[in-house]
Amino acid sequence: MKLSRLSIKNFLGVHEVEMPLTHPVTLFSGKNGAGKSSLQEAVRMALTGETVRVGLKKECIQLVTEGAKLGFVEVEIDHKICVALCLPAGKATLSEDYVLPRALPHVLDAQHFTRLGCNERGKFLFSLMGLNAGRTEVQRRLLEKGCDTQKVEALMPLLRSGFDAAHEGAKDKARDQKAAWRTLTGETYGEKKAATWQAKRPEFDRAASADLPHRLSALDAELAETHQHLGGLQADHKRYADSAQRLAEWREKGSQHACIADTLARDQAELKEWETKVATLKALSFSKNALPCPHCDTLLALEDGELHAVPLTQGIEENLSRLPEYEEAVCQLKQAVTNDERALADAKAAVKAIAELELALGAKPDETTLQAAREHLEKLKIDRGALAEKWAAYQEAERQVTQADERTAKALSAHESVLAWNEIADALAPEGIPGEMLAEALTPLNERLEDSAAITEWAQVVVTKDMHVQAGGRSYALLSESEKWRADAMLAEAISYLSKIKLVVLDRFDVLDLKGREELLTWLDRLAQGGEIDTALIFGTLKALPQSFSQNIATHWLEKGVIVEFKEAA
Ligand SMILES: Nc1ncnc2c1ncn2[C@@H]1O[C@H](COP(=O)(O)OP(=O)(O)OP(=O)(O)O)[C@@H](O)[C@H]1O
Ligand SMILES: [Mg+2]
Structure with missing residues (x-):
């Protein structure tokens, strides 16, 4: 920022100053109360x-200078922009749309920076370096460090309350995950232990048991086949037994043939006898109507159109009364004969069938084969039971192994979460991103201060991480007046340089001894030569105006608020 002209009227002790600023460095000198400040x-x-x-x-x-009613200050920048301040209103206006740099107060008042509290100083340096400690920037840095995206996202609301809150929040999350790990494992958490922890899993030979289902189904197939085979054998045996039973029954029937034939003959004979008796009795009943033959006195009776001789019998009446009984006996005997004939026919049929059955019966099925099949089936059942047990044990082991593997995976996931949260917590710790950002803010400043100290040979000024100012390793508060002045001058210059304002305004340089003043002017001259400052305004009391200076430096003598002598550098 090159200041090209100053026009001041009636401002405090300045009555009237109207001057172009022709040199990069302008030194205003004068006695006490001359109007320099x-x-x-x-x-x-x-x-x-x-x-x-x-x-x-x-x-x-x-x-407003006493005695006057109005005053004004006009500062021309780069020969074109004019900043005007009117008194007593105290309002400044710009001739055109020009935004004054935010760091300007620090440049125009060298003590401004050291007067700030540490927090304010930190904020100022962040803005000076164009750094942004906002959530989006912190999020970007966390992700750049490889922190877990989702976890960073989850933590974002806490960042509103600042780094400390977010740091504590991340630590809490890590603690929660450790607790989850402990619950899962039943052990105390240790980072090394958790990295390799595995849930106990039963001994389990997957390869050895892999063919169990195949063996089981093969056994099932064999069982079904054996069942079927045994069923066939048993059916053969049953068929044979049934046939043998039937044969025995036929044989029994056949064996009764002769006996039945005898019974039939006997019953037939008896029937004949009784039929005769009945016929006789019936004939007797005719005899009641019989008439003696006219030739031989034989008693004759007409029956069915024929004449039959009716034997004369004693007690006809008595015999005739038994006729129904005789007829009943005949009837029963007829039935018996019918039955006998049927039984005889059956016996005959049985005799015939026996031969056929004997032929069909064939050989008796082998008991040993049946027994062997039964035993084989039993063995298969036992084998299957054992194999099924083995398979169930395998499945149980597999379930336990799966459960154990799931626990291992969950524990590992919890451990990884612990690490991820710790990573975020570390990144948010004071020495993490805040430290980095601070370093980014401080490093260029401290480097510029180091350069200045090297040139001026003044004690090096350092702004520490906790935003304290030190010079030569000593806290600012402990410094002497001139040491403080030097520190403030170098800080103002560093801010001017970093903000690219390239303007230095230093009052009271007379606090320095002669050597110090020379060092100051040499430093400013060098900065002007290097184009690192556009304008430097230096104010201080001198006994008289210095005689020889670099061509970059103009000197002016102030007296009672006006410039009374102008002395350009030789
Ligand atoms: N409103 C005012 N009207 C007139 N004079 C004033 C007014 N306010 C302050 N002064 C005086 O103007 C004079 C110049 O003050 P200034 O602070 O500029 O002096 P200086 O040159 O910086 O002196 P020093 O070497 O002591 O720092 C002082 O005597 C001061 O009391
Ligand atoms: Mg002064």
Whole structure:
């Protein structure tokens, strides 16, 4: 930022200053109360809008030089932009749409940075380096470190509350996963142990048992076949037994043939006898109507159109009364004969059938074969039982192995989650991403401070990770006035350099001794030569204006608020 002209009227101790800034470095000198700080503060207030010496804008009237009613400050930038501040309003306006750099207050007031608290200082450095500690940036960095995407996503809400909350949140999650691991394994968690932990699984030879289902189905097939074979044998035996039984029955029947024939003959004879008796009795009944033959006195009776001689019998009446009984006997005997004839026919048929049955019966099935088949079936059943038991044991073992493997996998997954959460927790720990970001913010600043210290030979200024300022290893608060001044000057320059404002404004350089002032001017001259600053405004009391300076440096003498002598570098 090249300041090309200053026009100031009635600002504090400055009555009137109207001058172009022709050199990169301009040194304003004068005695105490000459208006040096008034000039520096006029530029600062115009460019930053920050009130100086008074607390409130409405108090800006006090900034107008006593005796005057109005005042103004105009700062020209790069010969084209004009920043104007009017008093007593205290309002600054820009001649065109120009955004003043945010780091400008630090450049225009060298003590600005060290006056900040550590938090504010950190925030300022983050913004100075264009760093963003927002959630999206932290998420990007976590993913860049290889942290688990889903877990990072889950943690995002906690990042709203800051790194500490998110760090603690990740540690809690890791603890939860350790607890889950303990529940799964029943053991105390150890990172090394958990990496290789495996649930106990029963001894289990998958290969050896692989053919069990095949063997079982082969055995089942053999069992079915044996069942069928045995069924056939048993059917043969039954058939044979049934036939033998029938044969025995036929034989029994056949053996009764002679006896039945005898009975038939006997019954037939008896029937004949009784039929005769009945016929006789019936004839007697005719005799009642008989008439003596006229030739021989034989008693004759007409029956069925024929004449029959009726024997004369004593007690006809008495015999005739028994006729129904005789007829009943005949009837029964007829039935008996019929039955006998049937039984005889059966016996005859049996005799005939015996031969056929004997032929059909064939040889008796072999008991040994049947017994062997039965024994074989029994053996197969036992074998199958044993094999089924083995198969059930195999399946149980396989189930246990699967369960164990699942536990192992779950435990490993919990362990991996522990590692993943720990990784995130570590990344969010102060020395993780916050540290990295801080280092990114601090490193360029500290490197610039190191360069400045090397050039000026002043104590090196360092901004520590906890945002404390040190010079020569000593805390800023312990430094002497001139040491603080040097530290502030180098910090302001470093901010100017890093923000590319390239403007240095330093008041009260007279706190330095002669050597220090020389070192300051040499440093600024070098910066100007290297194009690392566009403008440097230096203010301080001197006894008299220095005589010889680099061509980059212009000097002005202030007295009672006006420039009274201009001395350009030789
Ligand atoms: N509103 C004002 N009107 C007139 N003079 C003022 C006003 N406010 C302050 N002054 C005075 O203006 C003078 C210049 O002040 P300034 O701070 O600029 O001096 P300086 O050159 O920086 O002095 P020093 O070497 O002590 O730092 C001082 O005497 C101061 O009291
Ligand atoms: Mg002063």
